[in-house]
Amino acid sequence: MKAVFTWFLRFFVAVILLQTLYFKFTAAAESVYIFSKLGMEPYGRIATGIFELVAAVLILMPRTTIFGALLGLGLMIGAVVSHIFVLGIEVQNDGGTLFMLALLVLINCAVLIYKDKSKWSDLLILKF
Secondary structure (H helix, E strand, O other): OOHHHHHHHHHHHHHHHHHHHHHEEEEOOHHHHHHHHHOOOOHHHHHHHHHHHHHHHHHHHHHHHHHHHHHHHHHHHHHHHHHHHHHHHOOOOOOHHHHHHHHHHHHHHHHHHHHOHHHHHHHHOOOO
């Protein structure tokens, strides 16, 4: 049961990260608006898309899930902070959907990191 839950979390996070790539890579109006408002259009939009793609792939592979989840966590902290301080919770009448998705991915990445806590020591450069 624990393995099924972990697979569900990994799949859930990866699907959300991957479905947003279409909008970032096709320069959808909402994505262009968001990254223009953040002063990061087009390079920030494309770079964020690439990082989200890498995070999703890493999350889907059991051996690298923790690395993808760490990357995803960092990306989603940036997204949530951007929403709170620059964009607002609701962006272009989306009802707060993008903010809620970022929050869900952030929480689920944190859960995946916690579930892989046995691998934390592998992440430390200096082992004491």
